[in-house]
Amino acid sequence: MKKDQDMDRPFKNALSSPPSFDYDPEGWNALQQRLDEGRRRPKGIFLPRWAAALALLLFFSLCSFTSYLTVRLNNVGQRLSFVEGRMNHQTDTIRKVEHRIIKDTVIIYGWPSAAEQSAGNWAGRFPLIQPGAYSFPRSGYSNFYGNNIPNAAPLSGLLSTGEVPDKKAFSEAIRNREENLLPLPSSTHLAATSSSALRGGVLPAVVLQESKGVSWVRRTAHKALQKGQPNGISLSGGGSIANFFSMPGTGFKGYMLGLGAELDYSPHWKLEAGLEYLHLSFTLYDEEDMEAYPAVMPENSADGIQELYATLNYLQLPLGLKYCFNLQGALRPYFKAGLVFRQARRQRFNYEFTGTGGSYYRPLAIQDDGLYLSSLRGGPGIAADLTHNWGVYAEALYHYDFRLGKKDYAFLRYLGFNAGLRFRLY
Missing domain, CATH: 2.40.160.20 (Porin)
Structure with a gap:
């Protein structure tokens, strides 16, 4: 193949100098002009085979990289949307509750000598409920149970003026006044939600603070990829x-x-x-x-x-x-x-x-x-x-x-x- 491509080269070398016999000068000049035109490289951009293959490889690599980057950005956007939805339902979110009263109450069952326990045993366990800090009068039970207040045993030392109701009567009162309770998620659900929100599969990696120039380049590249898709x-x-x-x-x-x-x-x-x-x-x-x-x-x-x-x-x-x-x-x-x-x-x-x-x-x-x-x-x-x-x-x-x-x-x-x-x- 190489021999076929360059078979005209011996003719060009042989005709590089005038012959020794008589010849037509005009024809010789015309032949030399045609040979010069054949050697002259035309104007324009010409790429050899390896450069053309490299250009195609770079073009397809750029297309693949932009497609991969677009997919990654879409995945990050979906994760951020998912995290935003989770953050809107976190347990520490404060909601306004109208016409509802929420009271924290500690109920103890099956402890015969609960009243004899000292207040010091409960210090640090329930920071919001300390001896003498709050008072729950009997009128407070009426808001929860209605007019039928169950039998209750006094519990001195833990709640100075409060009373612990009977277990059976307490269960019946809850069933009777179930509509007055504020529906809250269970502790198991809250724990699962909190733990899942902190997993690496849900939240993206920690994003460090970036400069204005890097942020502008990132936003511009993202917009260009979105428009170029x-x-x-x-x-x-x-x-x-x-x-x-x-x-x-x-x-x-x-x-x-x-x-x-x-x-x-x-x-x-x-x-x-x-x-x-x-x-x-x-x-x-x-x-x-x-x-x-x-x-x-x-x-x-x-x-x-x-x-x-x-x-x-x-x-x-x-x-x-x-x-x-x-x-x-x-x-x-x-x-x-x-x-x-x-x-x-x-x-x-x-x-x-x-x-x-x-x-x-x-x-x-x-x-x-x-x-x-x-x-x-x-x-x-x-x-x-x-x-x-x-x-x-x-x-x-x-x-x-x-x-x-x-x-x-x-x-x-x-x-x-x-x-x-x-x-x-x-």
Whole structure:
């Protein structure tokens, strides 16, 4: 392959100095000019194969990183919302209770000698209930039990003026006046809520105080990711149906196969990107049209060239912007325009010469590894839905080359009719 790519180099080296025999000076100058044009690098940005692969890798890495960062930010937002809901229901939250009176009461059952215990045994256990600190008169029980006050045994030392009711009577009173009690969560529920709120799986990590600049960068990046996230993604696949060329040559044959992705950012505007393979073959008969292609020396200088058969293969990376007109009907017309980056994979040229012994062929193969911006294209199209996710499309795009690569010789200018299927991911 390398030998085929550089087979024109010996001719250039051999023709670097004038020959010793008689020659036409004008023809020699024209030949040198053509050789200089072949050595000259065209203007523009051209990337070798490794640079193009690295650029694609960086592009997909950036897309993956932004998607991962978006997912992480969404998870953090969900956690913060969950924590905010938990904090709104914490046990230390103060609520306003109207027309309710809450009293803390300690009830002791099954202690026959409870009244004989000293007040010092209870010091520090119940900070709010100390001997002599509060007084619960019998009128306080009427608010809780009503007019039927159960039998109670005095408890001196713990509550100086309070009384401990009988267990059975106390249970009946609670059942009778259950509607007067304020519903509070149980201690088990409160403990579970407090412990779960402090687990690392619920609360995010402790956030340190950050500077204004870092905070601004974080907020700006978050907003950019939110705005850059598409509303929908669709995948498409198709090919060319017919092509009409407006370039030198006859007997054009070719096809195009492509895969693409469509990002929806608004109801009308969509962004497209894809990968295409283009195959094209044609024939040239006019020597003036052959001058733009690489020259091959015949076996005999007196032999004349008759035809040139060219077979071209390209990889293309199209980027386009689509505007949809009708969003409600079954058929949705649109118009799109964009740029095309190209890489000439392998170009084969077969030259037919005619000499004294008859016709013979001289082949030449060239491959260009550079990726360059080569074309503009645009045109109308129409799309239709078959199901909720599946659909079809058809479009007519005019392809116009305005620049050639280092080893690209044909300006492709044609009108192509394409059709294919579309699948909507979400």
